[in-house]
Amino acid sequence: MSNNESILKKAQLLSIHEKIFRCPICGGSMKVERSASLECENRHCYDISKQGYVNLLNHSSRTKYDKALFEARRSISGSGFFEPLVEAVTSRLIQELKPRESEKLVRLLDAGCGEGSHLSTIRSKLGKYSVVPDVLGVGMDIAKEGIVMAAKTSPDSLWCVADLSQSPFADRQFDYILNILSPSNYSEFRRLLARGGALVKVIPHSLYLQELRTLFYTGTGKETYSNDSTIELFSRHFEQVDTERVQYRVVLDTDQMKQLIRMTPLSWNASPEAIGQILDEEMEVTADFMLLYGWNEE
Incomplete structure (x- = not known):
């Protein structure tokens, strides 16, 4: 073509x-x-x-999220690292959609979609269930490199380079918003969600990639992680809230470990010596996520 x-x-x-x-x-x-x-x-x-995307950004944006990072994230996603997480999100959406079987179209926004792998996989999984007649996938991210990659590989969704604080969408247009390991803007999420719609926010739990955190940050005060403040902020914006923890362990070979290091912001402030300790060996790492669900009842 x-x-x-x-x-x-x-x-x-x-x-x-x-x-x-x-x-x-x-x-x-x-x-x-x-x-x-x-x-x-x-x-x-x-x-x-x-490539098929629309750049709706009104200012230049500098970010550490570059092409190499998104290529690494796509590689890690393709390895199945996020599969249990994606399956948990999809299963919950299926539960939510069952009472809505008569509706013809479900609009699903991924805010902070990166290179689009999560949205594309979830949309594909939803399409296999009869309770979901049709799903419009819309992905937005401020990092152009991620959107370029998403548009090339998943042309059946809509992809936009955009700033979440100035999101280019009309009021109450989305049944569900995904916000996976990405910054939030709760006032915009509430504006964009249809009545009865839900925000699905995924954040790291305390043991997420604990092996890397221990190697990179022991003795610095950063070796432990708490998401309590994020959960508290989320609960302030939604009266009806539910939570789910998804935890598992994955063995990554040496090449996958290199991709994981390129992908995670945990490595940005780590010393070259600390990173060098783990680049040449297989490792078992912990995936630990908290899924937050908030419903817009207004």
């Missing part, structure tokens, strides 16, 4: 769902124009890229 054909195909998908967008500059409604761009009523215009 040529670049023009690819852009036109994505423009068609965007056109079907253009009402979910609002201009991040003026808040105006948006439409897909013939020039294969997303344009608001006040003429603020955003082109659809040849």
Whole structure:
């Protein structure tokens, strides 16, 4: 398929769902124009890229989340490292969706989607159940490199480079929002969620990658981790809250360990000597997550 054909195909998908967008500059409604761009009523215009994503960012963004990190994350995801976590999230969504069988479309936003592997996998798993007639997957991230990768590999979802504090979506457009190991903006989440919709936030639990934390930070005061403040903040924004812990251990070979080191921000402030200790050996590491569910009843 040529670049023009690819852009036109994505423009068609965007056109079907253009009402979910609002201009991040003026808040105006948006439409897909013939020039294969997303344009608001006040003429603020955003082109659809040849890869099929839309960059709705109004300022330059510098981030440590680069192409190498996202390639490593995709490799780790492909190894099955996150599979029990993704399965837990999917199972809970299935439970939530069962009473809604008559609805034709479920809108699922991944806020902070990275390279898109979590959203793509969850959407694929949901599609295998009869209780979910159709799922629109929408991924947004401030890191362009991640969105480029997501758009190339999962063209059947909508992908946007965007700032969560100025999210380019209209009010109450999403049935569910995923926020997996990524920063939050609870006022925006409440604005974007439909009545009865739910936020699924995944945060590290105390033992997440404890082996790396011990090697990297023993004696620094950073060798232990607590998510109590995050849970408390979450509970302040949602009256109805539920939690679930997902914990398991995974053996990673030497190549996978290298990818894990590239992927995790835990390595950013670690010394080269500490990182060197674990690059040439297989290791069993702990995956430990807290899943927070909050419902928008307004």
